[in-house]
Amino acid sequence: MPEGPSIVQLKEIVAPFTGRKITAMAGNSTIDQGRLLNKKVLAFRSWGKHFLICFKGFSLKVHFLLFGSYLVNATKDRPLRLGLTFSKGSLNFYAAAIKFIEGDIEGQYDFTSDVMNDDWNPKKALAKLKENQQTLVCDALLEQEIFSGVGNIIKNEVLYRARVHPLSRVGALPAIKLKELVRETRKYSFEFLEWKRQGLLTKHWLAHRKKTCLRCDLLLSSAITGTKKRRSFFCNNCHQLYE
């Protein structure tokens, strides 16, 4: 359930718990759960795929990895990782990686690299890309220090829209194409969020897990690509390979 936009949606869903005190904790998380008792949530924040629950002096970082999930005011038949009970309602995490972060969140995260953040800085992303000339674009898009929050779906959809072959070298892309990639990554991430809210995300996939190219009507290629070894879907006809 990861990728940045899904975490932004989670923030929206739990917003009513802001300012609430935790009255009980449960679950198999090995963190010092007692520390959370009677603590008031100051804010829910996020950085890429990191979901952050901020308290005075520390924060709780929740990462959903590949299979993590959450339920609000509900439980399911799976081992509970961490359950937070508020005076009115509860927030339950399953199969997530959870840790404390000490001190103020500011300074520990560079929010200008988060594609969903108001402080997102496309120029910085572009500059970082230019420092990675040899990197394949399929890897570069998944680089959290450059595009925090981008996952495999966003990668595939952005490359399809920009018509860039996943095995292209960053350094081989014309400057204008590189800019387009950065712009499209931000744009698609917000479309992802909107479609996710509507429950129509998968309906709008153009490339990810698709079999045929909507532009060419040809079969899409599906291959594990890059050093990150994640699957890419691309059309050998309309995705341009820059090398």
Added chain:
DNA sequence: TATAATGTTTGAAC
């Protein structure tokens, strides 16, 4: 029902 998948960290092996 077997498989693949919206992901990252860790520690062994080169």
Added chain:
DNA sequence: AGTTCAAACATTAT
């Protein structure tokens, strides 16, 4: 000592 790689984790739609 730097780099690569498999393992581990853990769930569910297709």
